[in-house]
Amino acid sequence: MEKATRLFDCMEIQAKEPKADLLSAKENGAWRSYSTQETHTMIYQLATALLDLGVSGGDSTTEGRDKIGLISNGRPEWLITDLAVQQTGAILVPLYPNSNPKELEQILNEAEVKYLFVSSKDLYDKVNAVFSNIPTLKAVYTFDQIDNCPNWTVLLKPLPEGYRERITAISKTITEDDVTTIIYTSGTTGRPKGVMLTHKNIVSNVIDSGEVLAQIPIEQKRALSFLPLNHIFEKMCTYIYLFYGFSIFYAESMDTIGANMKEAQPFIFTAVPRLLEKVFEKIMVAGQKLTGIKKKIFLWSIKVAEQFEINNTSFWYKIKLAIADKLVYSKWREAIGGNVKAIVIGSSACPVKLEKIFTAAGMVVMEGYGLTETSPVIAVNCYLGDRRKFGTVGPLIKNVQVKIAEDGEILCKGPNITVGYYKNPELTAEVIKDGWFCTGDIGELDKDGFLKITDRKKEIFKTSGGKYVAPMPIENKMKENHFIEQMMVVGAERKFTAALIVPSYTNLKPWCATNDIPFTSNKELIKDPRVIELYQSIVDSFNPEFNHVEQVKKVTLLSEEWSIESGELTPTGKMKRKVITEKYKAEIDKIYSGEEFENPSLVH
Numbered sequence: 001m002e003k004a005t006r007l008f009d010c011m012e013i014q015a016k017e018p019k020a021d022l023l024s025a026k027e028n029g030a031w032r033s034y035s036t037q038e039t040h041t042m043i044y045q046l047a048t049a050l051l052d053l054g055v056s057g058g059d060s061t062t063e064g065r066d067k068i069g070l071i072s073n074g075r076p077e078w079l080i081t082d083l084a085v086q087q088t089g090a091i092l093v094p095l096y097p098n099s100n101p102k103e104l105e106q107i108l109n110e111a112e113v114k115y116l117f118v119s120s121k122d123l124y125d126k127v128n129a130v131f132s133n134i135p136t137l138k139a140v141y142t143f144d145q146i147d148n149c150p151n152w153t154v155l156l157k158p159l160p161e162g163y164r165e166r167i168t169a170i171s172k173t174i175t176e177d178d179v180t181t182i183i184y185t186s187g188t189t190g191r192p193k194g195v196m197l198t199h200k201n202i203v204s205n206v207i208d209s210g211e212v213l214a215q216i217p218i219e220q221k222r223a224l225s226f227l228p229l230n231h232i233f234e235k236m237c238t239y240i241y242l243f244y245g246f247s248i249f250y251a252e253s254m255d256t257i258g259a260n261m262k263e264a265q266p267f268i269f270t271a272v273p274r275l276l277e278k279v280f281e282k283i284m285v286a287g288q289k290l291t292g293i294k295k296k297i298f299l300w301s302i303k304v305a306e307q308f309e310i311n312n313t314s315f316w317y318k319i320k321l322a323i324a325d326k327l328v329y330s331k332w333r334e335a336i337g338g339n340v341k342a343i344v345i346g347s348s349a350c351p352v353k354l355e356k357i358f359t360a361a362g363m364v365v366m367e368g369y370g371l372t373e374t375s376p377v378i379a380v381n382c383y384l385g386d387r388r389k390f391g392t393v394g395p396l397i398k399n400v401q402v403k404i405a406e407d408g409e410i411l412c413k414g415p416n417i418t419v420g421y422y423k424n425p426e427l428t429a430e431v432i433k434d435g436w437f438c439t440g441d442i443g444e445l446d447k448d449g450f451l452k453i454t455d456r457k458k459e460i461f462k463t464s465g466g467k468y469v470a471p472m473p474i475e476n477k478m479k480e481n482h483f484i485e486q487m488m489v490v491g492a493e494r495k496f497t498a499a500l501i502v503p504s505y506t507n508l509k510p511w512c513a514t515n516d517i518p519f520t521s522n523k524e525l526i527k528d529p530r531v532i533e534l535y536q537s538i539v540d541s542f543n544p545e546f547n548h549v550e551q552v553k554k555v556t557l558l559s560e561e562w563s564i565e566s567g568e569l570t571p572t573g574k575m576k577r578k579v580i581t582e583k584y585k586a587e588i589d590k591i592y593s594g595e596e597f598e599n600p601s602l603v604h
Contacts, residue, residue: 004207005176006199008086010242011040017245023076024264025250031263034076042156046084048163049155053138055114057089057170062179062196062422066090067111069137071097071104071127072119074229074250077143077152079238081117082181082229087171090114092181093194094230096571097123098564105130107184107192110423112136117152119143176200182422183232185372194422195232195372202236204415205375208398210240212366215383216268216342224266226251231572232376233346237270258336265337273350274573276343276365277485280354281506283332284482288510301328306353308360310385321360329361342366342383346376347572349453349472352390353480369393369453373437375416378402379451392450402451408442409457442470459577461492467549469497474550478542482507483534486562488580489552490588496553498591500584501535502561522559532557556587 003009014022018036025032034042050068058064068085070092072078078094085092093111095104097119104127108116114136118124124142131137141152176199184192223246227234241248249264251257257275287298301324307317333340343358345367355365366388368380379402381387381394388394396402400414417437420428431438442460443453455470462468471489474497479487486502505522508531512519517528525531535557543551562568568580581588 004203004243006086006174007180007202007239008083008171010239011043011083013243015040019245019247021247023079023248023250025075026252026260039076039080041159042080043083043087044159044163044167045156046080046152047087047167048159049157050084050088050090050115051166051170053115055088055090057173060178062091067093067113067182069108069111069113069116070094070230071099071123072117072143073097073253074225074227074234075119075143076250077119078229086174086180087167089170089174091179094181094183096228096230098571101126101130103192105133107194108134108137111182111194114138116140117143121146124149174199176203179419183230183372193424193427196419196422197232197375198419201375201416201418202239204399205236205377206239206243208400209236209377209380210244211398212380212382213240213268214244218267218341220267220339221246222249222264222266222339223247224249224251224261224264224269226254226257227270227272228571232372233370234270236376237344261336261340265339267339268342268344269340270344270346272347272573273345273354276345276350276354276358280357281482281504285506285510297327300324302357305329305357305360308356310388310390325362332361333363344368344380346370348574349476351476351480355390367393369451371439373418373431374412374439375418377416378412389448389450392446392452394451395449396451402445403436404444408444408454410439410441410443410451411436412439413437463491463497463549464493464495465549469550474546474552477545478539478552481538483511483538488575488577490581494592497550498588499552499555500558500580500587501555502558503535526557526559554591556591558584558587
């Protein structure tokens with residue numbers, strides 16, 4: 001690793017210890033593995049083809065270098081394309097598969113993408129609809145076999161004599177300071193921005209974060225990947241795997257993660273909190289179906305897990321934990337392959353309750369923090385107990401500095417900081433000052449050097465009484481209750497704090513059945529006075545933990561879950577607060593219709 005300065009340097013390291021299953025994915029219903037040699041051959045074939053098509057590093061400036069677009073789910077072809085593009089001197093511009101056509105057109109035009117690779121027919125159709133509006137785009141290639149569309153395999157021709165010398169000559173001109181990718185942020189507030197990341201940015205993060213992952217005691221280096229690879233969190237972790245000798249298995253889809261885990265038997269995977277919430281929901285649903293002593297043992301084991309503390313040395317607690325592990329937790333692990341030692345969490349805040357439950361069950365949750373602009377990791381909880389603390393995002397990684405501004409904003413400096421936003425020097429100057437990147441997040445460093453995120457600077461609002469409210473801590477705390485699926489605190493320029501709540505219907509329906517409440521539809525269910533009373537009691541139980549202005553006085557229950565597809569969430573699962581506020585304006589106005597809250601009650 002000492003000599004690695006560019007991402008594609010991982011290939012030289014891999015060649016020294018080749019693997020039969022460097023990359024694996026399902027093809028026609030069966031796992032198909034790509035060996036190190038086969039993977040490298042395909043990378044060189046594609047790089048050669050791109051050079052023959054005229055793709056180049058241009059005049060070495062970011063603007064002058066060719067851009068190659070990539071829209072695909074995680075799969076071996078994604079990584080092969082990335083590594084091939086790097087060695088031509090061109091720049092990869094990856095996009096989210098669920099981007100809408102207007103956003104695709106905007107990004108592809110701004111980046112002046114020359115060639116584009118997509119995975120499937122629906123993505124090809126989406127791009128094809130705006131193809132004529134993108135003058136720089138010469139051709140689109142697909143990974144799946146699609147009629148009347150060039151498949152990427154037409155580019156994978158037998159390697160000609162002297163190909164290595166040709167590629168090596170070009171790659172030698174590529175330095176650690178060259179931009180390797182432009183990643184467009186998902187944008188919770190407005191137009192996506194093109195974050196330029198150099199080889200040095202990402203490689204430094206790979207090395208420093210890799211040291212953290214190296215602490216995990218695993219028997220076989222095998223990881224499962226299912227998050228979008230165009231998200232820097234998953235991409236950076238992927239390169240840790242590539243540099244440190246892991247085999248990578250790609251899940252077919254988000255819907256098949258459970259089955260794919262059981263088949264691939266990974267020792268580690270990355271995830272977002274939403275996934276853990278869904279997994280725990282399924283665990284609870286299965287547990288509620290039990291009867292008699294089995295159900296009592298299950299519920300007892302959940303309570304034991306919720307009481308987990310990292311440095312709990314109580315002999316009696318260890319006995320209870322061992323019993324719960326033998327009877328319950330071991331079955332959870334078996335359901336996802338039996339080998340998982342660690343789950344690395346990013347993108348948004350993870351409820352402490354979930355961290356405790358999964359860690360108690362022998363799957364250590366390592367929550368970290370970072371942004372696209374920081375490549376991404378700034379801090380991360382480690383596997384070792386003395387470097388892990390619930391309620392924080394961990395200690396800073398090596399070579400990254402953090403200071404807290406007077407207003408509480410987290411400022412970051414290090415080799416991982418972006419060189420700026422593509423074609424937007426004004427915005428770059430706004431967020432990078434004297435080498436310090438302004439994250440937009442509010443936080444604090446505790447006495448032990450652990451970083452804690454308290455809110456997003458732009459999300460903090462002021463009530464009409466002039467009091468400031470940070471919504472994120474309230475939402476994260478109340479979402480620990482298993483009856484709350486999603487929640488957004490509101491109250492800007494209003495007299496009091498309120499919230500929109502999407503109930504966890506997975507957990508609410510069994511509760512309703514137990515309490516003889518008939519179910520006809522979600523819309524009707526949230527009108528039932530007993531359901532309203534349930535959520536009132538939940539809100540009331542949490543309110544004493546917050547000061548008076550932060551206490552949620554009223555809420556409205558919603559019948560539909562927020563999702564990426566319906567537009568309320570970003571591709572990484574973060575709430576688009578502006579979109580939600582506009583979509584549910586009538587519901588919010590109803591909450592405040594009288595501005596009375598002496599006797600708080602729920603609106604439905």
